[in-house]
Amino acid sequence: MLGLSHLDRPFDYLVDTDLDEIAQPGVRVRVRFAGRLVDGYLLERRDDTDHDGALAWLDRVVSAERVLTEEIAAVCRAVADRYAGTMSDVLRMAVPPRHGRTETEPVVHAAVAAPAAPDLSAWRETYEAGSAFVDALAAGTAPRAVFDAAPGEDWPARLAELSAVVCGQGRGVVIVVPDQRDLDRLEKACVEALGAEAVVALSAGLGPTARYRRWLRVLRGQSLVVVGTRSAVFAPVHDLGLIVVWDDGDDSLIEPRAPYPHPREVAVLRSHRARSALMIGGHTRTTDAHSLVEAGWAHSITASRAVIRDRAxxxxxxxxxxxxxxxxxxxxxxxxxxxxxxxxxxxxxxxxxxxxxxxxxxxxxxxxxxxxxxxxxxxxxxxxxxxxxxxxxxxxxxxxxxxxxxxxxxxxxxxxxxxxxxxxxxxxxxxxxxxxxxxxxxxxxxxxxxxxxxxxxxxxxxxxxxxxxxxxxxxxxxxxxxxxxxxxxxxxxxxxxxxxxxxxxxxxxxxxxxxxxxxxxxxxxxxxxxxxxxxxxxxxxxxxDREVLGFPPAVTMASVDGAARTVTDFVDTIGLPADADVLGPVELPAGARRPAGLDDAADVERILLRVPRRHGRALAEALRAAQIHRGAVRDPAPLRVQVDPPHIG
CATH class of the missing domain: 3.40.50 (Rossmann fold)
Known part of the structure; x- marks a missing residue:
């Protein structure tokens, strides 16, 4: 994984007969690139190539563990394209660092008991459209909803009930929460409903060894339910049936690493590709989530007014x-x-x-x-x-x-x-x-x-x-x-x-x-x-109001942050859509991080790029093309390019 925009594509290598058996799609490999050994993933095996020159040989297979599944590879590619980033940067979030000793530990296949049929009366009696959602989930279809929890709701118990419905079909569940406090409550509720063997909690606070051990349990199909913080949205559960993002407006879900994907948007992309159910929930509703309802892509689940009056x-x-x-x-x-x-x-x-x-x-x-x-x-x-x-x-x-x-x-x-x-x-x-x-x-x-x-x-x-x-x-x-x-x-x-x-x-x-x-x-x-x-x-x-003023989520915006000359020169190279607006340069807004590698004494400026929502993909492609050009000419000046920045002033 090279991490350079102009090299963000697959490369073909020859596989020696000695490695033929273990060189399977998804394994970690080492290859020689431009005279040095680099790490990577084997994406697929083919009998032909479209490369005109001579091919180099695969140096070695680091591990026979197939850590990059076909589904996660496709999701990472889609996320990189959505955020004008590189696939290698997304893969660093999706696949944790390898821990060799953990991979060689004996695999204990503990029996996972089928969960008891959950009591869904709270969904049916409290929420308008709640019955329709759980019925669709039980039928194995892929309903999509934005969920507003009722006052005083025991939301971990409600999400655990949905997980039991999906696990009863032998399918996987991923639930993402903002922080450790929410994770502890959710894990407890899911363990009570499904049993400890069925549930895996993933968070950065576990440490690399414990996190990799739990992640391998999911990869190997030993656990069907993953609850976790930000990066858990990429968890490689088998046969994904439901993905949930709770409290998507919390700042803890803002990813500080390029290309800065938000778990809510990753969940939308992943549920679409996997044809799985999706729920975005919380005590409140973000404009980003509500825009999915207004577009007709998701349904709204809210408590009846009688319930709200009684509980609030x-x-x-x-x-x-x-x-x-x-x-x-x-x-x-x-x-x-x-x-x-x-x-x-x-x-x-x-x-x-x-x-x-x-x-x-x-x-x-x-x-x-x-x-x-x-x-x-x-x-x-x-x-x-x-x-x-x-x-x-x-x-x-x-x-x-x-x-x-x-x-x-x-x-x-x-x-x-x-x-x-x-x-x-x-x-x-x-x-x-x-x-x-x-x-x-x-x-x-x-x-x-x-x-x-x-x-x-x-x-x-x-x-x-x-x-x-x-x-x-x-x-x-x-x-x-x-x-x-x-x-x-x-x-x-x-x-x-x-x-x-x-x-x-x-x-x-x-x-x-x-x-x-x-x-x-x-x-x-x-x-x-x-x-x-x-x-x-x-x-x-x-x-x-934002439609009138031209602010997200009614439009797609991207920010370009860096030193004044660097930002201006970069924007000049972007082939923007015809109806794009260029706003700025302005000072970096309060709360926004400085681009990595920029001297603390240097002034940081920002230029905002705005296009209608329907041209958001075109803007991302234009930004990626400009990044590729910048990488090809080896411009070393620090620069941060971010689609849908969390703070625009």
Whole structure:
């Protein structure tokens, strides 16, 4: 595997009679290329060749294990074409590194008992179109659906039930989740439904040996169900019958390695090629997933309105300048309106935990001048200054870590700062004073709490780090919503809905006193989506707005990042479709990674390329052709080309 765009194609070699038996499609091989030995995969055996010159001989077969199946090879090729990348880069994600000792371990064929027929009543009674989906799955057809989980749904159990239906037919299942916490819950549910021998969990945290051993179990057909994180979408299950991607809007599913494929799109390509069932699910719905519904390619599975009204908590929203804040001194100190305090007091009075969701970890992660409100910046790298705690002597840069003992505002000369955003630690400190005698638990960053005990307590957590609570939280308060909705990101509103619905689904239902207070203007579209519990409607409105403005997923966009001259020269070589738009160059947006290999001091620019959705494949082909030309002339300047970048500003 050479990893060069202009060499991204199969090459023909002769096979010696000594290797004839073990040189089978899918094995790892070593071949001599341009005078050096390189690793690769044997894709197919043929009796003829279209190469005009003399052929070299296959040097050796590294292992007789056929690790690259025909299906996975085809999927990797399709993913590389979809994202204007090379097949070798995709193969590095799909096939883990070899561990020779693991391959030679004795193969133990443990009997996998046929799963008991699952109880599908939750699918049939809770969800509109739920019965149709499970009936189609049981019939062995390939239904495709976008699934919105009901409030408080035990989603691991629902996915385990679908897995049991497919495994009962002797077919394989792949389920992809964002992180280890979700993976642990899902693995437990699947093991309970199917047995330990039928289920394999794959994640990077296993280590190379354990991961390769489990991956081989799947390859050899010893386990039918794979649950895992990002790269598990390529797992080589036999006779794929169902592929599921859960919570596809989570940033943990963003692939940091070229060509940056998203598991949702890989799952769509793979289900189409394998003619398998597909489900994209979550507590909310991304615009990308909803576009599949609007195109008629997938069906929508949602809970009935009666179920939502019964299971959802009461949701209250108010602006943080609401008059109900004025008379409450504790609200001013802790940034919490009186109505939120009353909801928290009521839940604590019932001996139930209360969740406070804040967008940032730390103490005061963002500061501004107390006089003119200009953001406080580091004098060395211009990064944001923060306060790390109540006893901190000096401010500190979040980017370079340098202390700033003598802050002076660049605009007005002021020497005092105020908190622009208050972190989880500071919020916990304020709540401890506001609710004396109540235990306070913080969760976020490198200190994530998986679960809290029952009883009255305050939990302060950042999004995605909320601990589970027995029977759910009695109340949940979402703070500092302006910092979430005000981000310079196309998906700011979409991400806010995803995070707030995750908080709401962890809260008890209205009939049990559960209440969610969102400190935001109730008229805002994302807030209304949570109040009505209508993620599909919000996604549909977002798509309509983006069609007017020309933003994804209504269009296909690609980004080209690098030094200014490098980016401009590269774009000039692209044979773009006639209706393509070239936007920029602009500065790299906040949250986007710098291209690998680029000097830290170098300025990074971005040019965006936009085409109508129907010409997305043509754009990818044009980008690939430009990459091939760049590789042929051996341009060494670092450059990142990304189709469907997660952040476009």
């Amino acid at each position: 908590p009461r949701v209250t929203a108010l602006d943080d300048h609401d008059v109900r804040v004025a008379g409450d001194p504790l609200a001013h100190a802790a940034r919490i309106p009186d109505v939120a305090f009353r909801a928290a007091r009521a839940a604590l009075g019932r001996d139930e935990p209360v969740l406070f969701s804040v967008p940032r970890r730390g103490y005061q992660p963002s500061l501004s001048c107390a006089r003119c409100y200009t953001p406080a910046r580091c004098r060395h790298c211009h990064g944001p200054l923060q306060s790390t705690g109540p006893q901190a002597i000096a401010l500190e840069c979040r980017w370079c870590g340098r202390p700033e003992p003598h802050f002076r505002c660049v605009e007005c000369g002021g020497q005092q700062v105020r908190a622009a955003v208050t972190g989880a630690r500071r919020t916990a400190e304020e709540l401890g004073r506001a609710f004396p005698g109540v235990a306070v638990t913080t969760s976020g960053g490198d200190r994530v709490v998986d679960a809290v005990e029952a009883g009255a307590r305050l939990v302060v957590a950042t999004p995605g780090a909320e601990p589970t609570a027995p029977q759910g939280y009695g109340a949940a308060i979402v703070l500092d919503t302006r910092s979430q909705l005000g981000r310079a990101d196309l998906r700011a509103g979409e991400e806010a809905v995803r995070r707030w619905l995750a908080v709401a689904t962890a809260t008890r239902r209205r009939g049990q006193g559960g209440e969610v207070v969102i400190v935001a203007d109730a008229a805002l579209s994302p807030v209304q989506a949570v109040i009505r519990w209508d993620p599909a409607g919000f996604a549909a409105r977002e798509i309509r």
